Amino acid sequence: MPKTITYTARVEFGDCDPAGIVWFPNFFGWIDAASRHFFAGCGVPRWEETTRTLGVIGTPLVDTKARFVSTASYGDTLQFAVQVREWREKSFVQAYRVTRDDAAGETLILECEEVRIFGGKHPDGRLRALPVPPEIRALCE
Amino acid sequence: MPKTITYTARVEFGDCDPAGIVWFPNFFGWIDAASRHFFAGCGVPRWEETTRTLGVIGTPLVDTKARFVSTASYGDTLQFAVQVREWREKSFVQAYRVTRDDAAGETLILECEEVRIFGGKHPDGRLRALPVPPEIRALCE
Amino acid sequence: MPKTITYTARVEFGDCDPAGIVWFPNFFGWIDAASRHFFAGCGVPRWEETTRTLGVIGTPLVDTKARFVSTASYGDTLQFAVQVREWREKSFVQAYRVTRDDAAGETLILECEEVRIFGGKHPDGRLRALPVPPEIRALCE
Amino acid sequence: MPKTITYTARVEFGDCDPAGIVWFPNFFGWIDAASRHFFAGCGVPRWEETTRTLGVIGTPLVDTKARFVSTASYGDTLQFAVQVREWREKSFVQAYRVTRDDAAGETLILECEEVRIFGGKHPDGRLRALPVPPEIRALCE
Numbered sequence: 001m002p003k004t005i006t007y008t009a010r011v012e013f014g015d016c017d018p019a020g021i022v023w024f025p026n027f028f029g030w031i032d033a034a035s036r037h038f039f040a041g042c043g044v045p046r047w048e049e050t051t052r053t054l055g056v057i058g059t060p061l062v063d064t065k066a067r068f069v070s071t072a073s074y075g076d077t078l079q080f081a082v083q084v085r086e087w088r089e090k091s092f093v094q095a096y097r098v099t100r101d102d103a104a105g106e107t108l109i110l111e112c113e114e115v116r117i118f119g120g121k122h123p124d125g126r127l128r129a130l131p132v133p134p135e136i137r138a139l140c141e
Numbered sequence: 142m143p144k145t146i147t148y149t150a151r152v153e154f155g156d157c158d159p160a161g162i163v164w165f166p167n168f169f170g171w172i173d174a175a176s177r178h179f180f181a182g183c184g185v186p187r188w189e190e191t192t193r194t195l196g197v198i199g200t201p202l203v204d205t206k207a208r209f210v211s212t213a214s215y216g217d218t219l220q221f222a223v224q225v226r227e228w229r230e231k232s233f234v235q236a237y238r239v240t241r242d243d244a245a246g247e248t249l250i251l252e253c254e255e256v257r258i259f260g261g262k263h264p265d266g267r268l269r270a271l272p273v274p275p276e277i278r279a280l281c282e
Numbered sequence: 283m284p285k286t287i288t289y290t291a292r293v294e295f296g297d298c299d300p301a302g303i304v305w306f307p308n309f310f311g312w313i314d315a316a317s318r319h320f321f322a323g324c325g326v327p328r329w330e331e332t333t334r335t336l337g338v339i340g341t342p343l344v345d346t347k348a349r350f351v352s353t354a355s356y357g358d359t360l361q362f363a364v365q366v367r368e369w370r371e372k373s374f375v376q377a378y379r380v381t382r383d384d385a386a387g388e389t390l391i392l393e394c395e396e397v398r399i400f401g402g403k404h405p406d407g408r409l410r411a412l413p414v415p416p417e418i419r420a421l422c423e
Numbered sequence: 424m425p426k427t428i429t430y431t432a433r434v435e436f437g438d439c440d441p442a443g444i445v446w447f448p449n450f451f452g453w454i455d456a457a458s459r460h461f462f463a464g465c466g467v468p469r470w471e472e473t474t475r476t477l478g479v480i481g482t483p484l485v486d487t488k489a490r491f492v493s494t495a496s497y498g499d500t501l502q503f504a505v506q507v508r509e510w511r512e513k514s515f516v517q518a519y520r521v522t523r524d525d526a527a528g529e530t531l532i533l534e535c536e537e538v539r540i541f542g543g544k545h546p547d548g549r550l551r552a553l554p555v556p557p558e559i560r561a562l563c564e
C-alpha cells in the first residue's frame with residue numbers, strides 16, 4: 001500500500017460562485033496544496049532547498065484528470081487523501097480522493113489523478129523533467 | 142466543423158508562483174471563463190435569466206482532463222480556442238486549445254477536454270443534470 | 283474588551299508570487315474568511331438562513347485600510363485575531379491583527395480595519411445597508 | 424497632471440461570490456495587475472530585468488486603503504485608471520479610480536490609494552525599501 005497523507009481544507013464563502021457551490025478551479029488550488037503537503041509530510045524540504053541540493057525547483061503538472069461527483073459549499077470541511085500511485089523514470093502519478101464527513105457518513109466529492117515531474121531549469125531557462133531523485137522517492141514510499 | 146470562439150487572457154504577475162510560471166489552477170479559472178464566454182458569444186443569456194426561463198443555473202463540470210505542454214509567465218497573452226465537440230442527451234463535451242503567439246509562431250500551452258452538464262436545482266436543493274435544452278444547442282452549433 | 287475570535291490560515295506555495303512572498307490579494311481572501319469565521323464563531327447562522335429570517339445576505343465591505351508590516355511565505359501559519367471594534371447604526375468596524383508564530387516569538391504581519399454593512403437587497407435588486415440587526419449584535423458583543 | 428494609464432478587466436462568473444457580486448479580494452488582484460500594467464506602459468522592464476540592473480524585485484505594498492462605492496458582477500467591464508500621485512524618497516503613492524461604462528454613463532465602483540516601495544533583497548534575504556530609482560521615476564512622470 002502506498003503511503004497516504006491527508007490534507008484538510010475548509011470551504012469558505014469566497015471559494016463559492018454565484019450558484020452557491022465551490023468554483024471548480026479552487027479544487028485544483030487545494031489539490032496543489034495537498035500535493036506539496038504530501039511531500040512536506042514525507043520529509044521533503046522546501047523547493048528552495050532542493051533547488052540547491054538536487055536542482056529540483058518543484059513538481060510541475062504534466063497531465064491531470066478529475067471526476068466531480070458531489071458539490072461542496074462554504075462551511076464544509078474536505079479531506080484530500082493523497083498518494084503517489086506510480087513512480088516512473090522521469091515522472092510520477094499522484095492521486096487524490098476528496099471527501100466530506102457528513103452526519104450520514106462520508107460523501108465522495110471528487111477524484112483526481114495527475115502526472116507530475118520533478119522540474120529543473122535548463123541552462124536556457126526552460127523547464128525540463130529530471131530523473132526522479134532516489135532520495136525523494138525513498139522518503140515518499 | 143463545430144463553432145469555435147476564442148477567449149483571450151493576459152497572464153499577470155500574481156497569476157505566477159514562486160517558480161515564476163503560471164500556477165496551474167489559474168489555467169482552470171481562465172478555462173471556466175472561456176467556457177462561459179463561448180456561450181455568451183453564441184447568444185446564450187446570463188444564467189440568472191436561463192434559471193427563470195429554462196431552470197438552467199449554469200454548466201457545472203463533471204469530468205476534466207488536461208495536458209500541459211509548455212509553461213507561460215506574466216506578460217504572455219494566451220488564446221483559448223473553445224468548441225463544443227459533442228452533444229449528448231444530458232451532457233456535452235467542451236474542448237479548449239490554449240496557445241501563445243510568439244515571435245517564432247504559435248506555441249501550444251495546453252489542451253483540455255471537459256464533460257459539463259446544464260445544471261438545475263432539484264426541489265431538495267441538490268444539483269441535477271437537465272436534458273440539453275434544444276434552444277441552447279441551436280444557438281451553439 | 284470586545285470579543286476576539288482567531289482564524290488560522292496556512293500559507294501555501296500557490297499563495298506566493300514570483301518574488302516568493304504572499305501575493306497581497308490573498309491576505310484579503312483570508313481576511314474575508316476570518317470575518318465570516320468571526321460571525322460563525324459567535325453563532326450567527328449561514329447567510330442563506332439570515333436572508334430568510336432577517337433579509338441579511340452577507341456583510342459587504344464598504345471601506346478597508348491595511349498596513350503590511352512583514353512578508354510571509356509558504357509553510358507559514360498565520361493567526362488572524364478578529365474583533366468588531368465599533369457598532370454603528372447601519373455599519374460596523376471589524377479589525378484584524380495578523381501574526382505568525384516564530385521561533386523568536388510573534389511577528390506582526392499586517393493590520394487591517396474595515397467598515398462593513400449588513401447587506402439586504404432592494405426590490406430593484408441593488409444592495410443596501412440594513413440597520414444592524416440587534417439579534418446579531420447581541421451574539422457578537 | 425500625473426501620467427494616467429488605464430487597465431481594463433472583464434468580470435467573470437468565477438470572480439463573483441454566492442451573493443452574485445464580485446468577491447472583494449478579486450478587486451485587489453486587478454489593482455495589482457493595474458499597478459504592474461502602469462509600469463509596463465511607462466516602459467519599465469520586467470522585474471527579473473530590474474533585479475539584475477537595479478536590484479528591484481518588484482513594488483511590494485506597504486499600505487492600502489479602498490472605498491467601495493458600487494458593486495459589480497459578471498459581464499461587467501471595468502476600467503482601472505492608475506496614477507502615481509506622489510514620489511517620496513523610498514516609497515510612492517499609487518492611486519486607482521475604478522469605473523464601469525453603463526448605458527446611463529460612468530459608474531464609480533471603487534477608489535483605492537496605496538503606498539508601495541521598490542523592493543530589494545537584503546543580504547539576509549529580507550525585503551527592504553530601496554531609494555526610488557531615478558531611471559524608473561523619469562519613465563513614469
